[in-house]
Structure formats: structure tokens, C-alpha cells
Amino acid sequence: MTRPTKSGSPVKRTRLSTEVARLFPRQGHWTEAAYLGLPETNRIVELSEGRLVIPDLPTDPHQYTVGELFAALRDFVKKHGSGHVRVAPMRVRLWPGKFREPDIVFLSREHEDRRGEEFWGVPDLVVEVLSPRTQRSSGTERTDRLEKFDEYCRAGIREYWMVDTRERTIEVYALREGAYRLSGAWRLGQVAQSEVLPGFSLNVSDIVEA
Template sequence: MNQIAARLLPDGLEPAWDIARLFPPQGGWSEEEYLSLPGNHLTEFDHGRVEVLEMPSESHQLLVAALYRALMAFVGVSRLGTVLFAPFPVKLWEGKLREPDIVFMRREHAERRHDKYWQGADLVMEVMSTDDPKRDRETKRREYAIAGIPEYWLVDPTRQTITVFILAADADCYTVRGVYGCGQEAAAESLPGFVIDVRALFENDL
């Protein structure tokens, strides 16, 4: 028996190893198996491996909720497209699926929307996680650019900033449109007119 698992269980109890054997080993998952996982879990898929993410905090979820409401209100006026929030998979390329905190797809790209996942997106937003900030700041920035997502917003609760990254035509890496702090408004490049008051966001007063 795994010694760590043994210490977490009351005396005389064994983990349900047979349940674990119902799933493929790490490295052996298919996209179909990943997308068929039951329940409402925060997981991502990386070439046969399922990554289980940290459960978000209340402060994280309040930021995500505020961003979602603001973006929904903006795109809903002119029916510009569809906005979703995690957990929902976005397929970046074959074998790679992420679950951005906020994801937007333009109405004219509706054919890229599927019931179980989207093929890319037109805008993604991430609230930086506390367990692995490098994943949002570097890894996902690189991956979203390679996937051709035109705009990426990174919200940093520690510094209370929003960084807006944009993708130039034919580029495979983002440039920084701006880093916005309290007293400023973060402005979208791909959605002219959409702005977020940074101070109001972090004060949960949007």
C-alpha cells in the first residue's frame, strides 16, 4: 500500500484501488476518455496525462465572477458571441486541452463550439493561481499564443494588475498591450470599448 495513502485512512481501511484501475494510467489517456470524466472537476489534458488542478479560493472565484459578468454584459448588447467560465475545456491543438477561467468565442466562429469542448477561442482570461503562478504567467501564455488565440488577459491578485497580451498577425508569441493597475482601466484590443476598472475589480465593485 502507498504509505502516504495509508496514513490518511483510519486504521484497518484500504484505499479503493479497484476504482483507480478503471481509469487509464498517466500517459495513456485519450481525449475521449478525458472528456468523458464524470463530475465537475478542474482538470486539464496534456498528451495522454490528466492534470488535476487546485480548487479555487473564494477570492479567486469572486474575481472570475466579476470578469464574467462584465464581459457577458458587454458582448450581450450586440450579441457578439458566447462567454463561458471554468470548468470547460478548450482544445488548443491535438492532445492539448486547457480550462481557462473565462473564455469568449465570437458569433462568426460558432462552428468551433462543441458541446463538450471548444476548438480554440477568441479571448481567454486567467486569474493567476497561487499553487503555480508560472503556469499562468509563462506556460499558458506560450500555449495560448501557439494556439492562435488573439488575446489573453492575466489577472494578478497579488499585484492587483491586469496584463493584456495580444497576438499580431502571423505571430506565435504575444506582445504586451499594457499592464494596468489600480486607478487605470484595462482595455481589450479585440473588443473595442470593453474595459475593466482595475480598482473596482479588486474591490469587487464592478
């Protein structure tokens, strides 16, 4: 039997939750305006097909890799004045009604007009980091490898980096003639390279914990 608590009975809490839920659209009925009107949060919240998508909280290996790769990319971009780099949570509008929050995004100086306060337009390069727990969770790896792969390609993002912390690999896909082609795949001890940012390279061992 569930006991009431100081904050009220389970029944009252359920009613309150239901009343709060009624303030928001049902899944499948979310608009851009409703999505952009959500209260600020440190959680990643995406909009896809009228539905809110809230990924699992990141793991420690995930955060380590994101931090190291972001630092390397940021330093390179600042040194060469190539553009801007951001780390999630950061909204990216792929097309009307489709918002994603890649782990890392790069926007070139040539596309400065796509940089907004609330969200960015289509960036030049995105990074998604897969970690063991998120790979086991419901559909997260499928989302990065299939859904987002297709979406980023359709949106015209020129380069997609996929980092696998379990396999300790980096895969880089470049947009060529409207399709993503594997530019390179690297393992521990090997050096990954970018086509979009000539001269940017890093050793897989430097961003993935052994």
C-alpha cells in the first residue's frame, strides 16, 4: 500500500501531474512555437515529427570524450578564425519542425547568418558521441546511426563525426553529391582528419579513455 507523504497524497500528486500535462501539447502535436517556448533546461530536448525527444543523461565516458574533442576543435577554430564551435545543449534547426542537439556543432564564417540566439541553422559539421549505456538504451544508437545520419545528410550538413566510446573509434562521413560517404574510420593510436576543416586532426587515443 502506498502511503501519503508530507507533500500530499499519491492521488493529489497524480492529479497535479495530469493538470500540468494538459498545459502542454500531446506528443505528435508539438509546434516550433511551443517547443521554443519551453522553460530553459540543461537537459537536451529535441523536436522531431511533432514529438519531444529527451535522450538519456550522458555517461562519464561520453562526457570525457565530448569535452576533449570540443576543446581540440574549439582551439583549432579559434586559432584559424574558421567560425564558431558549440557543445550541447545547443538547438540546431535542420528544417521547419525538426530540431536536434548534436553533442558538438561547428559553423563556418561563411554561414554566419545561420547563427541565432535561440538556435542555429544548419551547421557545417556535427559530432555525435555514442557511449556504452546509451548504445544499450532504447534506440539511441539507432537514432545516431540511422535517423540522424539521414537527417543530417538531408539537411546538408557537410561533415558528420560519429565517435564510439565502446569500440573506441571515430568515423567521419563527408557529404558528396547529396549523400554521405565514409571519409575515414580510425581506431586507438590512429589520427582522424576533417575535410571540412583542412588541417584539423586528432589522435583517437587523445579523446577516448583507454
